[in-house]
Ligand code: HEC
């Protein structure tokens with residue numbers, strides 16, 4: 416009897432060992448079998464691109480294709496919060512940039528165009544790319560130009576893309592990031608609702624809520640002292656009428672990214688538990704998760720079924736960011752209540768008031784001044800100030816202080832004050848090559864500014880009459896002289 420037991424148990428041990436062995440072998444076989452670099456593409460198609468919170472149609476079981484992506488970079492003023500604006504640098508006109516949806520094995524032909532009205536060169540580093548710089552070196556593009564490069568998607572997952580042009584932190588801080596999804600063979604499982612959410616932190620000269628157009632603040636960015644931490648580029652992008660929606664019984668999938676540049680997100684939906692999370696946007700799935708960590712330059716796919724109606728608040732659970740800096744969104748779920756699941760008193764909007772701390776403000780600041788032949792000095796300065804905020808400010812900064820080792824200062828600039836005609840020439844024709852300003856060397860590119868002669872006179876008069884400069888009144892006639900080469 417004892418012997419029999421022994422035989423049986425050793426048999427079962429052997430069976431177990433055998434199973435273990437074969438399943439290991441199976442796994443090995445699988446990872447060898449799917450060499451995604453060998454997937455052959457059939458035909459080509461243009462990629463559908465969407466702005467947040469929407470995503471393109473799922474790939475389903477389509478074969479791998481040559482996928483054509485046309486992305487346009489736009490630098491434009493947008494709303495940060497009621498009464499506060501910011502000059503965003505964007506991929507496709509939104510922050511985060513357009514959502515790109517591919518499947519493993521696709522050959523993506525990527526064309527990045529830089530709008531002629533833009534002030535700066537840019538490029539793109541896609542974390543889904545296997546290749547130097549994630550595409551950055553092949554995509555560096557000046558205003559009014561476009562660049563094409565291609566890559567094959569080898570690894571399924573949700574990936575961040577971002578601009579990687581110096582100063583990299585500043586390009587990212589101004590909104591240059593987005594997500595690219597690479598679906599596995601056969602596509603992701605079907606769900607009822609899918610949305611695109613991406614967190615970012617912003618650094619402005621004025622504190623949170625300060626009215627008017629706010630400049631990027633390099634000091635605060637380096638100190639990681641964010642004025643705004645938001646979803647989808649601004650306060651309120653996902654609240655009130657902008658809330659994302661679902662119906663009771665549906666499964667919701669969120670593609671969540673974090674552009675940073677600095678902060679890590681503790682992503683949480685108040686009153687929901689994530690049924691499934693693709694941790695860090697990869698293939699590992701965690702279940703029954705309350706809060707998932709999303710690194711700067713990282714992503715996660717979260718999925719949950721909504722069982723009861725109500726407003727579910729989406730937050731970065733580093734909670735002051737949610738209630739005081741803007742990282743707050745809403746998922747509104749409609750449908751009939753289920754008293755067994757949740758029978759409490761519903762207090763919709765209870766978290767709302769704190770999130771809406773920022774109120775009305777005067778919207779002046781950009782008074783249009785009619786272009787007349789003979790403007791007074793004060794009129795020229797006022798008009799020049801307006802032009803400065805629209806054109807020069809992104810690089811030379813609000814008070815002409817520039818950015819160390821990237822953009823030279825215009826405030827108390829010995830270089831500027833030395834030679835008016837040379838300065839006019841710089842604005843007319845752009846400037847490259849090494850220059851020394853206040854003892855510091857700069858060797859970068861200032862693109863030619865698209866301004867009229869009148870506007871150049873105004874903007875330079877403003878610069879010369881600000882920040883400790885020598886108060887030159889720049890005449891239109893002098894601009895004309897320089898232009899005609901005298
Ligand atoms: C795209 C960013 C950018 C914009 C926009 C820009 N500049 Fe520049 N600017 C630069 C860079 C970079 C240099 C240094 C070029 C070099 O290294 O040769 C420079 C140099 C200068 C200089 C000479 C150096 C100094 O600090 O005195 C002046 C003057 C100047 N810019 C004025 C302006 C004015 C006025 C505007 C707006 C009409 C403007 N710039 C818009 C990037 C920019």
Ligand SMILES: [Cu+2]
Pocket residue numbers: 504536537538578579580586591
């Ligand atoms: Cu950029």
